[in-house]
Ligand SMILES: Nc1ncnc2c1ncn2[C@@H]1O[C@H](COP(=O)(O)OP(=O)(O)OP(=O)(O)O)[C@@H](O)[C@H]1O
């Protein structure tokens with residue numbers, strides 16, 4: 001039997017009562033798989049990622065991440081699980097503007113001892129340097145992160161997400177500001193570094209990548225369509241069709 005990195009069952013979520021956003025009967029993501037999640041704007045992709053990473057809690061249902069039911073964990077236990085086991089690449093990167101490139105990359109390991117403990121390189125700064133070289137940003141390690149180009153900041157965000165080998169890497173539309181060639185390059189780089197991390201640490205790094213751009217789907221093991229997963233969307237679509 002293969003373990004699931006992510007398993008949602010009968011999940012319902014609304015930001016405000018009476019306005020449901022998500023209703024997912026079942027969603028499984030196998031450990032070590034690379035999944036591509038797509039869906040139109042407003043269909044609930046970021047909401048789903050926030051539920052998977054334990055930032056939001058559903059009103060109903062269970063969310064197992066790496067075998068732990070998030071809905072039975074305290075807020076601080078969810079924070080610890082997220083910090084130690086999930087690397088998150090945000091659409092706007094969310095890099096810390098007053099920290100250097102090096103400090104931004106090292107941050108998850110400084111905040112979460114479990115991430116720090118998984119580093120194979122003898123020192124944390126050595127690991128930051130190794131990743132920065134791999135991503136071709138090593139010449140900027142001591143620069144303020146705000147002095148980097150957008151493409152360079154994206155690579156800082158990749159390094160910060162994968163340092164200390166989190167079991168699950170989530171990327172929320174990290175390529176939306178890029179042209180097609182640069183999207184492909186970003187994705188190849190992200191795929192390569194997650195595969196390398198897997199080889200180095202023999203961990204099964206699971207990747208969940210969100211984009212509007214379905215042409216990127218060929219890079220992934222499985223394709224998830226949010227309108228198909230989200231029964232609330234289907235319900236909306238059928239009532240809209242009935243109204244026409
Ligand atoms: N903090 C919030 N409070 C209330 N409603 C919200 C909040 N965040 C999102 N929503 C609503 O939930 C729905 C899903 O939003 P979500 O951000 O998950 O969509 P998305 O698929 O990520 O869209 P996009 O592709 O534009 O990023 C939308 O109708 C949105 O208005």
Ligand SMILES: [Mg+2]
Nearest residue numbers: 045046047172
């Ligand atoms: Mg979104």
